[in-house]
Amino acid sequence: MSDVEALFAALRQAADAETAECIEAVVARGADRDLNRINVLAFAGGHRLDEERTIAAFLHAARLGIFDMTWNVLCPGCGGVLDTGASLKGVVHDVYHCGLCAAGYEPTLDEMVEVTFTVNPRVRRIAAHDPDLLPPLEYYRQMFFSSGVDLPDDLEEKFAPIQLEMIELAPGEKAFVSLQLPSKFVIIFDAVTHAAQFIDVQGEPTSERQSLSMVITRSHVLSETITLRPGLLRLALENHTDRRVVPNVCVAGDELHDLLGRRRPFLTAKRLLTNQSFRDIFRTDTLDVDQRLKITSLTFLFTDLRGSTALYERVGDIAAFDLVRSHFRVLNEIVAAETGAVVKTIGDAVMASFPTPDRAVAAALRMRQAMLRLNAEHGADDLLLKIGIHEGSCLAVNLNDRQDYFGQTVNIASRVQGLADPNVIMTTEAVVHDSRVSDMLRERSVQSVSRMAELQGIGREVRIFALS
The missing domain is CATH 1.10.10 (Arc Repressor Mutant, subunit A)
Structure with a gap:
């Protein structure tokens, strides 16, 4: 082999x-x-x-x-x-x-x-x-x-009407190009260094030759837009880098915008960070300790077991430990199945993240049913799960050598969970007003009751919804 x-x-x-x-x-x-x-x-x-x-x-x-x-x-x-x-x-x-x-x-x-x-x-x-x-x-x-730009297989054919010139320049090389400028907005752009020069071509056509020089460097500082007239342009290009560069001259019109506007979904960093397989396989070395990376929308789900201390007293350490471990295993499986990831466990509590609110609510509904099933199998209502969900912006950070999240969204999700009764899912407006969540609750005949509540450390009242 x-x-x-x-x-x-x-x-x-x-x-x-x-x-x-x-x-x-x-x-x-x-x-x-x-x-x-x-x-x-x-x-x-x-x-x-x-x-x-x-x-x-x-x-x-x-x-x-x-x-x-x-x-x-x-x-x-x-x-x-x-x-x-x-x-x-x-x-x-x-x-x-x-x-x-x-x-x-x-x-x-x-x-x-x-x-x-x-x-x-x-x-x-x-x-x-x-x-x-x-x-x-x-x-x-x-x-x-990027892989999210859905470029056609016949890109060369589609790009031909837009492109006025494409040049290859070796390190240190200089080239002169003559081309006819149309009465349109034109861009000179190099994909290697990202150097760019904008030309606003307007006015009466000229028979006189116009000249323009562009030096391509690593700094790729954007030059001010220059105005030229339609007609002949003698373009001088110089490569002051240690790599080949590939500047092109193209018309920045509807055809270019339509070509680059073809988009398709791609794997975002946000989705990968909320993926359980990623967290399991690449447990460390994701972020530097000083990094603070923004996520504009992430959904957090917190769970906790009510009365777990009394459970250990009632059934003994070994039986309670096995029961709590079964609860963790079920919750982990549900989170992963709903495209989420367990961020961490704290005692008998779980913090999980999901890319969208509907996946978090779907996970919460499954968790509630799973706990009822485990209790029925056990013959007692020992697993009383409290669940809270909130969605919003946050920061991805490195805490205690692992990837974690920080911000008010996390705080609110945790506080909302603290207000939940056993077997009741507590959410916020940001969650229940999501169109996918609304459809799910309606399809599953889940009722919601709202009230205003003060959350410790938040400093304002928040409308919360109990899903039962």
Whole structure:
């Protein structure tokens, strides 16, 4: 058995067998492009696989060394990759600037950081392992644009009416290009350094030759928009970097916007951080201790057992421990099944995170039924579960050498749980007003009763809803 065969044998043992076999087939026979910065959600959809099992399989494959996992900071405007790293520790700037969009963005983990997978060169070497050798337009496709931009297979044909010129420049090279400027807005952009120059072409056409020089450097400082007239332009381009650059001159009109506006779902950092398989496989080394990364929307679920101290007194340490351990096992299974992750346990309490409110409510409803079932099997109402849920913004942080969350959303979720009665799910307006949650509660005939309540340490009254 070869080393690669041994890796895939291990993957089939660790992950869903069907998904592992599909991954192995693509690695063996897929096109090079298909193995660079793989969009896991698109992979699952294209091969009719379960998304959660596919995510887990790719995570196991990354752990085994079949794939390299990359975390890419994206421009929410054009979908370009502004920065990339092997972990979230590489997201270190307060603001990321996009030269193509001439805008700066504060990074959030919801839609601005994607996680992709590229086959390791020891498993199979592909063209993208030597990006400076990729054809220019293929460099744009595979290296600049994110996996969430759904570029067509015939990109060269679609881009031709937009493109005025595409140039390759070796390190230190200088080139002169002559081209006709149309009466439109034109962008000179290099996907390697993200250097950009905007040209507003307007006025009467001129027969005189116009000249423009652009020096491409690593700093890629955005120049002010210049105004030129329609007609002949002599463009001088200089590469002052140590890499090949691939500047292109294109028309920034509806055709370009339509081409880049084709989007598809991708695996966000937020979704991965709330994935139980990720937390199990990559338990540490996710964030630096000083990092504070913003998530604009995350849902937290807290549980606790009422009267657990009395339970130990009543049934004895061994029986109580086994019962509580069974409760933890069931809760962990439910959280993972509803695309969530257990952040931590504190005594008999659980803190879990979910990407959306409806997944948290679905988990809570299943938890309540599971506790009733365990109590029936045990023959006593010993497992009295209190559940609280809240959704909002938060910070992803590193606490006690593990990935955790901080902020008022977490505090409110914890306080709401403290107000819950046994077998009652307590939520906030942010949760029950979510359209997916409303539909779920209506379909399942779950009743809600609201009231205003003061939450300790919050400083204001909050409307809470009891789901029964």
